[in-house]
Amino acid sequence: MIDFPYLADITLKTDSRIVLLVADGLGGVPHRDTGRSELESAHLPNLDALAQESACGLTIPVLPGITPGSGPGHLALFGYDPVKYQIGRGVLEALGIGIALQHGDVAARGNFCTVGPDGRLTDRRAGRIPSSESAPLCAALDKLTVEGISLSVHHVKEHRFVLLLRGEGLSDRVSETDPGRTGELPLPPKALEPGAGRTAKVVGTFVEHARELLRGQPKANMAVLRGFSQLSQLPSFGSAYRLEPAAIAAYSMYRGLTQLLGMQVLPTGSTFGEEVETLAAQFSAHDFFYLHYKPADAAGEDGDFEGKVRALEQLDAFIPRIRELKPDVLVVAGDHATPALLAAHSWHPVPLLVHSRWTKGQGSAAFNERACRQGALGTLPATQVMLLALAHAGKLTKYGP
């Protein structure tokens, strides 16, 4: 609810601290055999104890039935209406690897892929080739200039790269070249609006250049592009909520997204344990911390029910360390559900827990979908979570006489 029109009138600057722990893909659905979800199957002594002293509920990221990507899922939790505010995949990837995007740039997410002799895709990720093989290919593709537009190729990880277009008069209204499944030909880039013709043509030239240059590679013999996007203007998270926010996330996309919202992205390691130590080390320097936990989503995406259970148990083990810091408000939320049963993001409501000095006696017995549904917070749009966090932190004063 960054758009609540009187937010500036009711936000207070205080010393209280909020930690928003986002467990990516947190929610699930019951296993067919046991009838218990991943959260219900996991042994979560610390999260359950926390839930007993918290106000619990469920969040709806976008709308019932709408499955969000990580971008909209996170934007919603930060209070940005994910239908009004959008961030393209290319922009997210670019920011995530530290590219200093300029307004007007167009970024696209690129995948090396494998095509057969007939040109049809046989592997959309080129066997997830190791970075040691893909980075030199990126270097070879880099630094092309077409019609006054400079194109650069930035390696991300394994088969993933970012294509960046910089120059005058670019548009991001260009169609994807990734057909989205094997057995199909890469698609030609097309202008989706009249002003995008030149951009589409430049992208087409890049695609042909890549086809020529990659020909003969054993795996990465072609590349596909999607998520053409430009920087959009998003309200500053810190200004809107009157906070000094910090983001702690090992994964590039979440770093990019929070940077775009104006959060200070703290240097951290590649594990959640390192993230938590970063939180501890920087705890006095900020009054809001976004802390990202990825493994539950990764296991869910793989359809690995047991793996997701273990990932949740591993998260649980870090809860005491976070509570030791005594944040005034600790929120545990998810950007979306990733049920192992679906092996994908889903539309299901996501467990939520808000812990503060005001929540004693309102708790739920456990932290899972079923218990949270009966919780004190009920089911609410994810966009309202920040208002609750601020209220519990004593950072919102009364609205109206």
Add this chain to the structure above:
Amino acid sequence: MIDFPYLADITLKTDSRIVLLVADGLGGVPHRDTGRSELESAHLPNLDALAQESACGLTIPVLPGITPGSGPGHLALFGYDPVKYQIGRGVLEALGIGIALQHGDVAARGNFCTVGPDGRLTDRRAGRIPSSESAPLCAALDKLTVEGISLSVHHVKEHRFVLLLRGEGLSDRVSETDPGRTGELPLPPKALEPGAGRTAKVVGTFVEHARELLRGQPKANMAVLRGFSQLSQLPSFGSAYRLEPAAIAAYSMYRGLTQLLGMQVLPTGSTFGEEVETLAAQFSAHDFFYLHYKPADAAGEDGDFEGKVRALEQLDAFIPRIRELKPDVLVVAGDHATPALLAAHSWHPVPLLVHSRWTKGQGSAAFNERACRQGALGTLPATQVMLLALAHAGKLTKYGP
């Protein structure tokens, strides 16, 4: 939902009667020792019995996390979006004491206060001086004319008064002079928009006049002003819902607010017992009654848990007398929560009960936050309560073919 666009098409004129009993500050949070809220701690045989035959739920006055003042809290219950429709504090106070406000008038809430030798506030309420002392001070300050603007001072109660400005070209976009806490100097009134310069200057003259006149008073040696406001245009409650509404409230602010909505404000006494007898006496003359109960909020604001429990028990004792009148629909609601633990209004959802001939078998075991959360109505925006009341009263016909 006074803005439901087809309200005029679906409202019916019938003989049925609705009583909306608003228990101010109704909701609470659990006591730290007992784990039970004020409602859960109180002995409420009549409200609990009523809840068992009613449809229960929780209302959200504005948004989760947003703490409403009494103005927005009441507007929401009457179906007015409290973000779209606003009433200034000065206007509310002025209407509450029976000032016949005209469009263009500017009203402000004034407080007598105490300042030290350095001019800084030592008591924002001048020790809540008795009306016998403050009324003569109001009379002395009254009837000033500055630059063609007539200023009048109207005593409210104890340290409170209304400053009314009447004349051409006034604006309510003037900043408050109350710094909001002791130890600070009163603030100079400033124009918040270009057209408010003259009004700010006139207010400044009044403030200096008050400073001179009050100098030497033992307690009320200065005055501060806030809530500069003008009448806004609000849709008529009676016209929108096709009702003949009456308001029964002992406290001035609620009388002022309902008058502004076009309700007939009935003369009544200063106690809830007198309010209920007014209801009984006028029961045949109207088809909608707003009945206000204040003591629960007052005790909550004082942080007096036991006092709030007693106030709720005192309300409970009047329920049989209200039911004797056999209203077709009896709604018990709150404009906001006032948990004793917070000693202030809060953002928490508020218990709601709707009783009609259609609610038997849908009841909750008791009338409190926990039971209502599981109730038949779920958790809903307070702005939707009037639609439910009208529906249960048989006053809404089918929408659409």
